[in-house]
Amino acid sequence: MSASADRPFRSVLYMPATNTRALAKAATLASDAVIVDLEDAVAPDEKAAARKNLKGWFETRAAKPAATIIRINAPSTEWGADDLVLARSLEPDGILLPKVDTPRDILEAGDALDDEAVPETVKLWAMIETPKAMLNLGAIAELGRDPGSRLAGLVAGTNDLAKDTGVLMTPDRRYLLPWLMQIVLAARAGGLVALDGVMNEFRDLDAFGRECAEGAAMGFDGKTLIHPAQIEPANKAFSPSQTDVAEARAIVDAFARPENAGKGVISLDGRMVERLHLAQAERLLGRATWA
Incomplete structure (x- = not known):
């Protein structure tokens, strides 16, 4: 477990900001954290509605999950600026930045939070999902040694890495393993939390359990999930026996x-x-x- 983690991140569940039923159940789930998603899980014509829904959920929820992270759209997109304005006003536990390529992407987001005097408890997380991010991984992770950067963790974006590189996604992830190990190594060097990527076949819990065990053996602190059924196997795999x-x-x-x-x-x-x-x-x- 990363030295920077004062709470567990064994199971981190993605939830679309448009799914009101799922969000209503978030506080009852056993996941260590939820990532409320404004990015990939939300269609372009639903972005504004997703922001409105997210704001309403924050204002009316009676209880919150152990940790709440908001994944915004990349600041370079037409939705990113509005997403960041909303996210910083809601003061979640973390803001997940997608398509991070260089340390500058994190520093600029941090500056935007500092300019509005957002509490330091609001951390930044970086999706590592592009070839450029992999090439700049050391410099990105080094920001974890600077509390002023707010960087708390690295999240493996395996689907996008495979898409952008053409790497074949096999059940044993053999072609992704070198990059996954680099993410863990960088996280440890920077004192950051490291989260493994999602498994798309969410109904195959036996295979998911094996992938969790593999991720734990590689040194990841936890795994990102796409279905509540994956919470229990993840919590088990990333907990000490x-x-x-x-x-x-x-x-x-x-x-x-x-x-x-x-x-x-x-x-x-x-x-x-x-x-x-x-x-x-x-x-x-x-x-x-x-x-």
């Missing part, structure tokens, strides 16, 4: 013993354990409290 928790607890307890005070390396059950393993164990136990 009982075995992992027991091992982490053993490491913490071992370093807490008086005879190990101040030691950098100890022996535990026949293996060498360093203080870096202690730090990992403490992070894992912190994640276990979210499960």
Whole structure:
């Protein structure tokens, strides 16, 4: 889990801003976050209605999900400016920027929030879904080290990456794996949350579970979803197992013993354990409290 995350992002569900029934149920779902979408899930002739609907939902909802993120249209589009004006006025937990190509895209959005004195609790998230974003990934992620940038996380846009590159989307995602691993690596370098891309075949929960397990093994913090049925498998895959928790607890307890005070390396059950393993164990136990 990214060092920057003070809450879980195991399951992050996309919801079209036009779907009033889905939004009404958002607070009852077990997803760690929802992304209310003004972009891909909304047809061009519905953009204005989607903004109106989103505003009404924020004003009337009795409760909110654990985290609410708004995905706007790219600022370069005819809808992007109006989307950003609305999003910053609603003060969600985050604003997801699509089609990010360079650090400048994030910095300009951050400036727009700062100009209106939007609270620093409103974070920015970046969709990594273009070839140019992949080439600039290091510089984009480096913004995570600057609190003034507001950047909190990277979201893999696998569908757009495949479309723009011509990469074949296979069930095992073999041609996407190098890029997915780069996103995780960049997120870790920048202290950011890393979210895996969506799986389009939402009815095949067995395959989805395997893809979640793969994403967790790669180091992602969670996965973006397109259907509520995917929430439970995602939460399970990105939560520590009982075995992992027991091992982490053993490491913490071992370093807490008086005879190990101040030691950098100890022996535990026949293996060498360093203080870096202690730090990992403490992070894992912190994640276990979210499960």
